[in-house]
Amino acid sequence: MSDRTELNDLGEFGLIEHLTKNIEHVQPSTVLGVGDDAAVIDRGDFYELVSSDMLVEGVHFDMGYTPLKHLGYKSIAVNVSDICAMNGRCEHVTVSIAVSNRFSVEALEEIYGGMLLACTAYGVDLVGGDTSSSLSGLVISVTAIGRVAKDKIAYRSGAKEHDLLCVSGDLGAAYIGLQILEREKQIWKENPGVQPDLEGHDYVLERFLKPDARVDIIARLAEKGVVPTSMMDISDGLGSEVLHICKQSKVGVKVFEEKLPIDATVTTQAQEFKLEPSLCAMNGGEDYELLFTVDQKDFEKINLMEGVRIIGHIADATDGATLVYPRGEEIFIKAQGWKAF
Amino acid sequence: MSDRTELNDLGEFGLIEHLTKNIEHVQPSTVLGVGDDAAVIDRGDFYELVSSDMLVEGVHFDMGYTPLKHLGYKSIAVNVSDICAMNGRCEHVTVSIAVSNRFSVEALEEIYGGMLLACTAYGVDLVGGDTSSSLSGLVISVTAIGRVAKDKIAYRSGAKEHDLLCVSGDLGAAYIGLQILEREKQIWKENPGVQPDLEGHDYVLERFLKPDARVDIIARLAEKGVVPTSMMDISDGLGSEVLHICKQSKVGVKVFEEKLPIDATVTTQAQEFKLEPSLCAMNGGEDYELLFTVDQKDFEKINLMEGVRIIGHIADATDGATLVYPRGEEIFIKAQGWKAF
Numbered sequence: 001m002s003d004r005t006e007l008n009d010l011g012e013f014g015l016i017e018h019l020t021k022n023i024e025h026v027q028p029s030t031v032l033g034v035g036d037d038a039a040v041i042d043r044g045d046f047y048e049l050v051s052s053d054m055l056v057e058g059v060h061f062d063m064g065y066t067p068l069k070h071l072g073y074k075s076i077a078v079n080v081s082d083i084c085a086m087n088g089r090c091e092h093v094t095v096s097i098a099v100s101n102r103f104s105v106e107a108l109e110e111i112y113g114g115m116l117l118a119c120t121a122y123g124v125d126l127v128g129g130d131t132s133s134s135l136s137g138l139v140i141s142v143t144a145i146g147r148v149a150k151d152k153i154a155y156r157s158g159a160k161e162h163d164l165l166c167v168s169g170d171l172g173a174a175y176i177g178l179q180i181l182e183r184e185k186q187i188w189k190e191n192p193g194v195q196p197d198l199e200g201h202d203y204v205l206e207r208f209l210k211p212d213a214r215v216d217i218i219a220r221l222a223e224k225g226v227v228p229t230s231m232m233d234i235s236d237g238l239g240s241e242v243l244h245i246c247k248q249s250k251v252g253v254k255v256f257e258e259k260l261p262i263d264a265t266v267t268t269q270a271q272e273f274k275l276e277p278s279l280c281a282m283n284g285g286e287d288y289e290l291l292f293t294v295d296q297k298d299f300e301k302i303n304l305m306e307g308v309r310i311i312g313h314i315a316d317a318t319d320g321a322t323l324v325y326p327r328g329e330e331i332f333i334k335a336q337g338w339k340a341f
Numbered sequence: 342m343s344d345r346t347e348l349n350d351l352g353e354f355g356l357i358e359h360l361t362k363n364i365e366h367v368q369p370s371t372v373l374g375v376g377d378d379a380a381v382i383d384r385g386d387f388y389e390l391v392s393s394d395m396l397v398e399g400v401h402f403d404m405g406y407t408p409l410k411h412l413g414y415k416s417i418a419v420n421v422s423d424i425c426a427m428n429g430r431c432e433h434v435t436v437s438i439a440v441s442n443r444f445s446v447e448a449l450e451e452i453y454g455g456m457l458l459a460c461t462a463y464g465v466d467l468v469g470g471d472t473s474s475s476l477s478g479l480v481i482s483v484t485a486i487g488r489v490a491k492d493k494i495a496y497r498s499g500a501k502e503h504d505l506l507c508v509s510g511d512l513g514a515a516y517i518g519l520q521i522l523e524r525e526k527q528i529w530k531e532n533p534g535v536q537p538d539l540e541g542h543d544y545v546l547e548r549f550l551k552p553d554a555r556v557d558i559i560a561r562l563a564e565k566g567v568v569p570t571s572m573m574d575i576s577d578g579l580g581s582e583v584l585h586i587c588k589q590s591k592v593g594v595k596v597f598e599e600k601l602p603i604d605a606t607v608t609t610q611a612q613e614f615k616l617e618p619s620l621c622a623m624n625g626g627e628d629y630e631l632l633f634t635v636d637q638k639d640f641e642k643i644n645l646m647e648g649v650r651i652i653g654h655i656a657d658a659t660d661g662a663t664l665v666y667p668r669g670e671e672i673f674i675k676a677q678g679w680k681a682f
Contacts, residue, residue, distance in 0.1 A: 003447060004445040004446075004447060005445055005446035005447060006442065006445065006446070007440070007442050007444065007445070007446060007449070007474070008442065009446070010446060012472065012473070015446065015449070015472055016472050018446065018450075019449055019450065019453045019472070020453075020467070022457065023457065023460075023466075023467055025466045025468075026461075026464055026466060027432045027433065027464070027465075027466045029432065029433075030433065030466045030468055032468075033466065033467065033468040033469060034467075034468065034469050034470070038469065039433070039435065039468035039469040041433060041468070041486075043384060044385075044386070045385070048389075050433065050435055050468065050469060050484075050486065051435075051469060052435040052436070052437045052469055052470050052471055052482070052484055053437065053471050054437040054438075054439055054471045054473050054480070054482060056439045056473055056474070056475050056476070056480075057476070058476040059439075059473060059474050059475065059476060060473070091368045091370065092368065092370075092371065092380070092382060092391065094380065094391055094392075094393040094484060095393070096393045096394065096395040096482050097395075098395055098397045098400075098480060099348070101347065101348050101349065103348065104345040104346055104347065104348070105345075105346035105347070105348060105350070105351060105356065105359065106344060106345060106346060108348070108356070108360055109359075109360065112360045112361075116363065116364065119364075123367055123368070124368075125364075125366045125367060125368045125371045125374065126361070126364055126374065126375075127366075127371060127373075127374040127375065127380035127382070127391065128374060128375055128379065128380040128391055128392060128393055129375070129393050130393055130394050130395045130482075131353065131356055131357050131360070132353070132395050132397055132400060132401070133348070133397070133400050134397050134400065134478075134480075135397070135398070135399040135400060135477070135478060136476070136477035136478060137475070137476060137477060139395070139397075139439060139475075139480050139482075141393070141395060141437050141471075141480075141482035143391075143393055143435060143484040145382075145391065145486075
């Protein structure tokens with residue numbers, strides 16, 4: 001089998017790039033295909049945004065500790081987040097689910113209940129989809145459709161040198177939430193009599209199990225008249241996402257370690273796990289916060305904006321992407337996000 | 342566990358109806374959600390059509406006899422077919438795939454190759470998606486996005502008494518193709534030395550493994566100025582689909598058995614399997630032909646249309662849905678399509 005290339009050899013992003021490199025577009029309405037948070041279709045008055053994501057049992061979620069309602073909510077939230085990441089507003093979703101018959105109708109009701117809760121929260125209509133059986137795990141595939149004014153769209157590729165690098169909310173909490181769930185699962189496996197000890201961890205658990213799309217930040221940016229020069233959402237970890245923006249914008253970046261927004265409970269809990277809090281923030285993933293750049297002229301507006309932190313600035317491509325520590329030490333940022341294979 | 346309802350108790354359509362019955366729409370652009378071949382969104386000048394379908398290994402396809410390139414082609418074709426079923430034209434698709442690492446990069450290239458072949462055939466742009474790992478089987482989820490002029494859209498619900506019932510192409514071939522593949526698989530399992538005997542079955546095998554969406558019929562209807570009063574595509578079998586139109590249009594139907602379009606090779610092969618050819622046509626499924634109704638004023642145009650056959654007419658709801666045999670005997674049509682659970 002000399003002509004067999006393993007999926008691991010390419011990795012998730014390499015694989016997508018490899019498989020989609022020969023795609024040619026023939027529809028004049030296609031503005032952008034694969035390669036950003038959402039595809040962009042020209043609808044005359046506005047751009048339509050389309051994004052599809054799949055959640056696979058055992059890969060993206062563990063049925064051992066994932067409440068079905070949360071799972072439903074999350075499956076919608078992460079897709080709405082992709083539309084936010086283009087500075088857009090999600091309006092419609094379709095949902096396809098494959099389940100084995102070990103699931104009951106009531107279990108599916110829970111999942112749909114969570115989905116509809118998210119739809120209500122985001123003002124999104126669930127308009128279609130497919131329900132089919134699966135011989136093994138649960139698979140949820142969501143397509144989100146949204147819109148953005150043509151002069152407001154934010155691609156990953158628009159960052160320019162000296163732009164300010166910004167992030168919404170705080171980072172690393174979802175990762176810590178996952179670590180706690182994994183720890184309790186391990187304890188339970190070794191001693192099924194022990195009840196999981198999740199007390200006091202509400203914030204980090206909710207950040208992992210039921211993340212929200214930052215539609216509020218998109219609204220705030222619009223209200224203040226700030227159009228990000230580039231944007232994406234943080235699903236794989238800040239480090240990995242920063243590198244995407246650098247690659248697609250052909251720039252470098254300096255991220256200041258002391259500026260990283262980290263919740264106090266995350267810092268405490270990270271130390272208990274003997275983890276560096278800033279590395280949880282850089283590599284944790286699943287926070288679904290927004291990472292974006294703005295022109296320096298917007299400094300005042302962004303500096304005063306609730307829920308947004310300036311964490312660095314865009315540099316020249318030759319500078320590379322670095323994390324700058326308070327004493328001036330710089331280390332190159334490497335992608336250590338989720339591995340899909 | 343007294344409050345556990347099995348998925349089988351509801352069946353695929355009952356389950357979808359049950360899960361989506363509480364959905365409320367808030368977006369003014371939403372014209373139609375779940376319940377037809379595609380969702381309908383008002384884009385001002387036209388209606389946008391959105392349809393999502395999932396193909397699951399071991400449920401919708403058997404890797405034992407499904408060439409990967411055909412599988413890729415089929416996954417696009419069946420979604421394009423859903424857009425055709427609204428009298429629309431598909432322009433964009435997104436594709437999400439979950440694969441285990443038993444697949445090689447080359448295997449994924451085959452699947453994508455088939456998808457892109459279909460995209461080229463239908464003039465569709467593949468604009469996005471997701472590739473992720475799976476712990477078990479292969480799952481392909483496709484969302485198709487298309488458009489239709491507002492005065493040309495065909496719902497399942499528009500059939501009226503006396504309308505002519507029409508079908509494109511011929512029926513039952515995909516089902517016979519599947520029976521042959523299953524037979525050869527069985528023989529091979531019992532005696533791995535035997536080569537599969539697929540000779541002379543090209544037509545039925547291709548109909549099953551690589552069906553085409555009838556974009557040509559949609560173009561022909563437009564050219565002749567015929568707008569179907571109702572339409573859907575035949576994925577679960579003519580009998581099942583006819584009942585959908587009757588239910589949603591609140592009508593009955595008479596289907597004339599001798600009018601069913603059945604290819605000569607299907608008749609021969611059905612007899613070899615000791616199957617009634619007309620029942621293969623009624624219950625076989627997976628043909629992806631178009632089933633539609635037209636007003637009697639369009640009789641001449643439809644009667645002369647290549648690739649279209651008039652197989653019956655719409656009756657009053659109180660008459661029910663019946664299959665009429667040449668001697669006048671009538672039997673009630675029952676859904677015997679694919680079971681999803």
